[in-house]
Amino acid sequence: MKPILELESARLLLRQWGDDDLREFATLCADPQVMRYFPAPLSRVESAALIGRIRGHFAEYGFGLWALERKDSGAFIGFTGLMNVNFNAPFAPAVEIGWRLARRHWGLGFASEAAWTSLRCAFAQLGLNEVVSFTTRNNLPSQKVMQAIGMQRDLAGDFEHPRLTADDPLRAHVLYRINRAQWLETLHG
Template identity: 45%
Template structure:
């Protein structure tokens, strides 16, 4: 299991103590605005169980993000295999979700850089992708700060978004190539 540290943050495997703060995060309508709205406790617990199982297989996944100084839960971030078929899959994505009180502190960019470095240096992935609802300006700004680039031809209608949420269907896709030449 992978733990990443930055000057202010630690991204580490899930534990039982993370369920309650993650449920609070997933209960916030503003945080969940681009994820279909607040989630039930059962859904949150199922997400955590799934992340634990997938992390065991992949070595890292979307995992808790805590402040180094206080161990306060900030949200989740990480890299993960894209688990649906689309024109850009198979692929590894970088993603995040932060509690609203932690927005605007540069935490996602900080841990995002650490995950990009880990993905390219430690795992030797050739490319990372990141995607978000087309109106999610905050996430798109982070993608740009991390150096990801956008080609509108890559944008897609997310197959896992229910038809009764048409405003969340259209997603923008950003890509970042590994700058290190892979040896043949």
């Protein structure tokens, strides 16, 4: 068991999950627009199970997909954070960065802000050498966040997600990477 890290950005707390987060989280995971690039929206039971897995990851590693809370309103708006890649891939073992926000909080820069804070944690606190991110080829909003935080597409890294069936149109994935030196460059221009 590692001590659990909590982070803060200008407008957000990146905090541990509370039991009260389930209601909002289940609502956002049941939204077909939010889940457009995933196989299906989640039921409340599936969202609860996902929170359980996220908490398990925090308990084991001290970092994970943080619950995002807006400082101005105290609202829970989704998650952003770091997790170990949990399937076989040419780029694994690796730590990935990911995000999922409720639709009414899109277009405000919150995902990118939380992603910057998570990246700083990865390199400055956890001492990682590289962070990866991936998404289905058509998920351009997610790729925009990757680009916004200085990640670069690894063109040779395109892969078929092994958890999706061969005929699933979401199966073709793109891979982005950033290493410590590249991150330092983005910070110092």
